[in-house]
Amino acid sequence: MTYDVIIAGAGITGAAVARELSRYKLKVLLLEKEAEPAFGVSKSNSGIIHAGTQNSPSSVKGWLCVEGNRLMREEIAADLGLNFVQCGQLIVVFDLADLPELEKIKKDGEALGIKGLALVDRAWLEKNEPNLGPEVKAALHVPTAGIISPYRFVYALVENAVKNGVDLKTSSRIVGINRIEKGGFYVEAGGTVYTARFLVNAAGLYADELSALAGAPTFKITPRKGEEYLLDKKREHIASHIIFPLPSKASKGILIIKTSDGNPMIGPTAHDVDDKADLATTDEGLAEVLSGVRRMMPSVSKSDIIAYFAGLRPVAGKDFIIRHEDSAPGLVNAAGIQSPGLTSAPAIAVMVCDLLKKHGLKLEPKAEFHKLRQRPAHLFQLPLEEARKLIEKNSAYGDVVCRCELVSAQEVRDAIKRGASTLDGIKFRTRAQAGRCHGGFCTTRIMKIMQEELGFPVTALTKRGPGSELIKDERK
Template structure:
């Protein structure tokens, strides 16, 4: 492989995906490079899915400005890309007069940022907006423009749209070497290589490493881990809006979130770790999360836990985004330190990077064939009975339920696999199969079979999420059974 591109975007998380899709509007050859075997498998898959309401950050920061702009772009994006999104609103709950003072300054910040509909509330108003709140609430903030999305589904949709408009996605391409020949960068992953005139560094947790490989700015991405708990659909604690505590200096605090797919999520913690790959959860944080969540909504119950996970935020010491044309290397754009509110800001980041590229000399000529829309995915759990019946008539696969907890049919799994999601996690994030209360107990082997049938990958080569994450260790007969017990037969 020795292809030449106008722009190479490194990293297919939400930042890289949004940038690649934005650039696909122009007559450009764009490559989207991803080290994992699927997109959205890094920072973007494990976060809270909040579309922030424009009051947490000052307009004097880049992230504050891009958050406000990004927030307003989601309605159109939803129309074009059909990902789960709901502007359910955000509440911040204060439990003391000191906390209320902080809420007032957040309110002032929100007003200054021109956050739409932001409202300062007394306790009656707060309880009217969310009757499940702890009745000790003294007041708070309501930001109706805040909302929730399924972050990985947003990334999948951005990438699908980008691919439809000519972007080339190259997965399992972990950039390990870079050089420059004439006007072109040579970018390598092992023995594979591509060339590009411009490079956008959207490598998330590893943006520092990528920057160094290219000889651009030296900085350090500090990983900050967040643990979260996902609760059952039937959990009594499910609120109607996202509930925040009053923020601390380092984080927005641990929330109670009604996810876009109808479950409840608790978290995240915020903890500096030395290890970018550490996504472990701990007993101590389990207790902190539940203590904090119960303070907001007392009906939160451990009995409703489906699963827990952790994600890692890529932060910079300045705690702001670093989005700029490199001063050390030509035609190299940095999009680093994209932590919260990165998801909200991502479409605005894409615009911003597009403008930086233009200012840096990239010619942007609109592509008349650009089509912003992708086909909505048929999901039987969202359809009424008549529509499902018609669908089954067209394709019997819609009548075979593979995931009983989340009502996912065989046809939907096949669709995901055909779109390139060929790992168990890829199928899970695309379809929700294995994401419900049984966590794959019933459907895992059926999904393995479908992946194998569709791709020809033998079952013992299928992974959870690439690399060494194999599902099975071998076939019966593969292991030496000599001396394996003295059991009665």
């Protein structure tokens, strides 16, 4: 129960820190309050690996975003078997009088070291993005931006960290933190008290409460809601790039987002809310998203929408808070990780390790760090010939469970072997239940497989952890 470092929160930030620390000879514990990793902010976002534009060169997040993007393109996607697609981004203007604003974004981006930025005119747009509406006059082309599945990014980092020796405890909400006089912390979670010399706070929306619990009430998190609307896969080729308008003060604006799984997405809104659990979508949000998007692409219609969700950005001022808290020695906060936190996470992790080292943690590389993770098989991503070969080797890959998204029984079993223990955990890893029928056809099949693999009674199966059981035992 004694660790060198405890990490609070298994979202993208905590997962990236865990993997980075697993390179060294250290005992590391990753604590997560939910039933599985990636059930916080990291599950509800746009999945964009931003290039770094639309950030001030004087911000920490600007530099971390550019470095996170580089790490993804050059190392992480290949090492962790992730389906990162570098589709590029366009920031469009409706009036040529706004060209100086695009020039400024270009200049700031170049100051941050972003390569390949170019202004493109209406003729270029007509050739390369023919569905854009007539109001769009010009754009900034940003070739290094791309897309990824946000949850599969978290799961890949966690799996690889665990393979390299990190202990993961889920359903372990941190409820008490006490400082040890000689240095370090007692951390109470899930009915157990752990001790650690260092505590990394990556608790997303709750990072302010955790920092206060550890003795450093130094900031407040305000949730900023973003509503997103997913379109039917038949609109997959609506755009070749991620399309942005000019940014506003609060956000990067309402976007047309390609996703790595095919369904395009539109959104997100950006409105501050009081409640850290307010994940409701609204009529006003839908109207705002549709009107923003249809100005850029008039063919998008309300009837294209098949699903929707909201996410809450953990905002603590304009920039990320990544620092050692001198008032609570041993505590490193990685907080206020609003957008572009998904992109920046690998670079945040390196920065957190540097801070831990600066404050006395010895970082001695392991003789054997397993940097590679085998990519899970996903039928929907495979060319027909490869899918055929896979099914010849193991016929369970030909037993299709989710027909909307083409997910086989074997993929569901693989997901469970990789750690899924809830229906949402299976959905996020495989896409089963994520299609047009929302699990109407496949949920009972998946539950049967879960029973077989996990050995749970059917009444213990949940959607996302305790309190979301699907079948009630009336005898109790």
